[in-house]
Amino acid sequence: RAAAGGGGGGRWGGGGVGRGGAGVTRIELEPGFALNVEVAGDGPPLVLLHGFTGSAAGWGVFGGLLRERFTTVAADVVGHGEGAAPRDLDHYDLGAVADDLVEALRRVGFDRAAW
Helix, strand or coil: CCCCCCCCCCCCCCCCCCCEEEEEEEEEEECCEEEEEEEEECCCEEEECCCCCCCHHHHHHHHHHHHCCCEEEEECCCCCCCCCCCCCHHHHCHHHHHHHHHHHHHHCCCCCCEC
């Protein structure tokens, strides 16, 4: 997916570019359901997706290198890392996972990002 959403806020949308150091934010998408999102770096936004059983913290040195050129947005996908692990199985549907990530991206200030 090349972009999330549309709309204004300049080329990348929102005020997300140029955040510098990493910071983890817990974003409540609905009551009792939240994702942990780490935003760091400087430059155009780049979403980092971990693999099965991974987490946003797993990018290590590679994540550091990417943060030199991009503002990275790494989330603990539902059921992984420090993110929510709800009993409601609807949250685990891949379409719902994608929708949740797009909404989290918007909430940290980006209308568009490279994925």
